[in-house]
Amino acid sequence: MSSTVTETLSAAADPTRYGFDKLNPYEHPPETKADVPWSELVTLDLEDYARPGGKERLAKQLEHAVHHVGFFYVKNFGLSQEQVDQQFTLAKNFFELPTEEKEKFEVNYAEADYNGWRRPGRYLQVKAKDNVEMYNIAKFTKDFEGKYDHPDLIKAHLPEIEVFHRALHSNVVLPLLRLFAIVLQLPDEEYLVKQHTYETKSEDHFRYMLYYPRTEEEWADSKYGTTGGHTDLGTVTLLFRQPVAGLQILGEDGNWTWVKAEPGTITVNLADTISHLTGGWLKSSVHRVVAPPEDQRQYKRTGLLYFARPHNDTVLVPITDSPVLEKAGVKPRFDKLVTMAEWVKAKQTLQLNPEIAKKRWAESGDGTVEVLAGFRDQKYKE
Numbered sequence: 259m260s261s262t263v264t265e266t267l268s269a270a271a272d273p274t275r276y277g278f279d280k281l282n283p284y285e286h287p288p289e290t291k292a293d294v295p296w297s298e299l300v301t302l303d304l305e306d307y308a309r310p311g312g313k314e315r316l317a318k319q320l321e322h323a324v325h326h327v328g329f330f331y332v333k334n335f336g337l338s339q340e341q342v343d344q345q346f347t348l349a350k351n352f353f354e355l356p357t358e359e360k361e362k363f364e365v366n367y368a369e370a371d372y373n374g375w376r377r378p379g380r381y382l383q384v385k386a387k388d389n390v391e392m393y394n395i396a397k398f399t400k401d402f403e404g405k406y407d408h409p410d411l412i413k414a415h416l417p418e419i420e421v422f423h424r425a426l427h428s429n430v431v432l433p434l435l436r437l438f439a440i441v442l443q444l445p446d447e448e449y450l451v452k453q454h455t456y457e458t459k460s461e462d463h464f465r466y467m468l469y470y471p472r473t474e475e476e477w478a479d480s481k482y483g484t485t486g487g488h489t490d491l492g493t494v495t496l497l498f499r500q501p502v503a504g505l506q507i508l509g510e511d512g513n514w515t516w517v518k519a520e521p522g523t524i525t526v527n528l529a530d531t532i533s534h535l536t537g538g539w540l541k542s543s544v545h546r547v548v549a550p551p552e553d554q555r556q557y558k559r560t561g562l563l564y565f566a567r568p569h570n571d572t573v574l575v576p577i578t579d580s581p582v583l584e585k586a587g588v589k590p591r592f593d594k595l596v597t598m599a600e601w602v603k604a605k606q607t608l609q610l611n612p613e614i615a616k617k618r619w620a621e622s623g624d625g626t627v628e629v630l631a632g633f634r635d636q637k638y639k640e
C-alpha cells in the first residue's frame with residue numbers, strides 16, 4: 259500500500275478529525291422583525307408529564323390542538339441546547355461536504371427509500387427548481403444495521419446521533435402517544451405505544467434539512483412557496499426550533515399563519531397515519547414552507563426533524579375501543595386493508611419521483627391524486 263493511501267485511510271478513521279472543536283459551528287441567524295400573523299399554539303411542558311396528575315393536565319391542554327389545529331410545541335424534552343446545537347453543527351458541516359462525497363450516499367428514489375442524501379433541484383416548484391437538500395437517518399436497530407453507509411463526518415458522530423434519535427422517540431414520541439390515548443379515552447393507555455416501539459421495524463427517521471436562499475426572481479418563479487401546502491405521512495413530525503421563519507399552517511378559518519421560533523421548543527405536527535388510525539379525528543395538519551420575511555431571506559434555513567411512524571405491519575384502520583371515535587362515528591379512510599409499509603411506499607413514491615407524481619396528479623384532472631386504496635391527496639389553497 260502506498261503511503262498516501264495509508265495516510266488517507268488513517269485520517270478518515272480518526273474520529274478526532276471530526277471533533278466539534280474542528281467543525282464550523284452552526285450559528286442561529288437573528289430572528290425576524292417582520293410583523294406577520296403568528297399562529298397561536300399551545301406549549302406542553304413535558305416536565306409535568308411525570309408529576310401526579312400531569313398526564314391528565316397535558317392531555318386536557320392537547321384536546322383542542324390535536325382535533326382542530328394539528329400543531330403544538332413541547333418543551334423540556336430532556337436534551338440540552340448544547341446537544342441540539344451539536345446536531346445543527348453536524349447538519350451544517352454535512353451540507354458543506356462536496357457533492358461528489360454526498361452523492362455516494364444518495365437516496366434510492368425509484369425504490370421510494372428516503373434514507374440517505376436527497377439532492378436539491380429535483381422538482382419544479384411552479385417554474386423554479388426546489389431549493390431543498392436533505393439527509394435522512396434510519397433508526398438504530400437491527401433491521402437497518404449495515405444497510406446505510408455514511409460519510410466519515412457522520413460516522414464519527416453516530417453515537418451522539420443515536421442518543422438523539424432514541425431520546426426523541428422515548429422522551430417525546432412515546433409520551434405524546436400516551437397523551438393521545440388519554441384524549442381518545444382508550445382503556446389501554448399503551449395502545450399506540452405498542453404500535454410504535456423503537457426496536458420493531460418502522461420507517462422513523464431523523465433528518466438534517468437545508469433550504470437555500472433564493473433570488474427574488476426564483477422566489478417569484480416559485481410563487482414564494484405558496485403552492486407547497488401538504489400533510490406529512492407519518493404519526494407526528496418533530497421540528498426543532500430554528501429562527502428563520504417560513505413555516506405556515508392552514509387554519510380551520512382558511513387562513514395561513516406563521517409558526518414562531520420559540521426558544522427551547524420542538525414544534526410538533528400531527529400527520530396522516532395518526533389521522534388514518536382515528537378515521538380523520540386527529541388532524542393531519544396542512545402546512546407549507548414559504549419565502550422567509552425579507553430581513554431573513556439571505557440566510558440558509560437549517561432544519562432538524564424527526565419523523566415518527568408506526569411499525570410497518572400496522573394495519574391503518576380506526577381504533578375500535580375509543581368512546582370519542584365511536585361518538586364521532588369515524589370511518590376507515592381506505593377501501594381495503596392497508597399496512598403502514600404500503601402507505602409509506604405509496605406516498606413516498608409520489609414525493610420522491612417527480613415524473614411519476616406529475617403523471618398521477620394529471621390522471622384525475624380535479625386537482626387530487628389517489629395515493630392508495632381510494633385515499634386522495636389534494637392541492638391546498640395558495
Ligand SMILES: O=C(O)CCC(=O)C(=O)O
Pocket residue numbers: 467490497504505545546547561
Ligand atoms: O422546514 C420546515 O419548517 C417544515 C418542513 C416540512 O414541512 C417537511 O419536511 O415535511
Ligand SMILES: [Fe+2]
Pocket residue numbers: 488489490545
Ligand atoms: Fe411537512
